[in-house]
Amino acid sequence: MGEPSSDYVDDDDDPHETGDDTELAADSSSSSSSFNSSPVITPPTYVNVAPLPVFRGVDPGECPVEHLARFDRACRANNAADPGVAARVFPASLDADAALWYDLAVAPLRPAPSWPAVRSAFLLAFRPPDFAERARAQLMSLRQGEAESASRYHLRLQWILKRWPEHGIPDALLKGIFIDGLREGFQEWVVTQKPETLAEAVGLAMSWERAEGVREARRRLNKATAEDGGNRKCGFCGETGHEEGACEVRRRMRELWLSSKDNGGVGSCL
Incomplete structure (x- = not known):
């Protein structure tokens, strides 16, 4: 093979290199590291924890306010409380006439309407006139x-x-x-x-x-x-409604016993 052309310059022998590139690269690396240490704000990530409610706009018993309340609860559970995320998720909660309304009245708008504006339009479209x-x-x-x-x-x-x-x-x-x-x-x-x-x-x-x-x-x-108290059972006579201390049978038997005792009768053995 022939010798290298005189126009060829080895990178290691580049006369324009001053030897400071190493320091410059180090400074750049340091700056990049410092920049990357700052907190990075990322958009919320939707998680499917709670199922979205569905509003069809067909049944007269459907309530748009109730649908929005349920949708808000589902969004909070699914990490979609941010207005921008909620606005993007909202069409997925619509079906039938409601979905058609969104496709015709909201989706084509440019710039895209804000989430409060979408909510207001939804209520206006599906709340009964009276x-x-x-x-x-x-x-x-x-x-x-x-x-x-x-x-x-x-x-x-x-x-x-x-x-x-x-x-x-x-x-x-x-x-x-x-x-x-x-x-x-x-x-x-x-x-x-x-x-x-x-x-x-x-x-x-x-x-x-x-x-x-x-x-x-x-x-x-x-x-x-x-x-x-009315259901208490007497331990002496076995009847309910009183305790042994208030038992009428016991009282009378005691009186008979005392009387027999005083008279020296048979009752004295009691």
């Missing part, structure tokens, strides 16, 4: 059930309000609605305390409930004690 009137009627007719706790009664009121977020009803009126629907004992107690807010009225109703629970427990205990 929803506000129906919700108002439910509020005005709300009554605490005979065996219903104050907490459960309050939750039913809050559920109506949650389904009707734009209700605009002032707290003073909501307090009145809550009190008017309470059972008689609850209502008398709450009214006399003159609560200023709905929260205060709810707290008073629950305090009455706790006190009534204590009173009821005492009544049951007293009743059980009385019934237990």
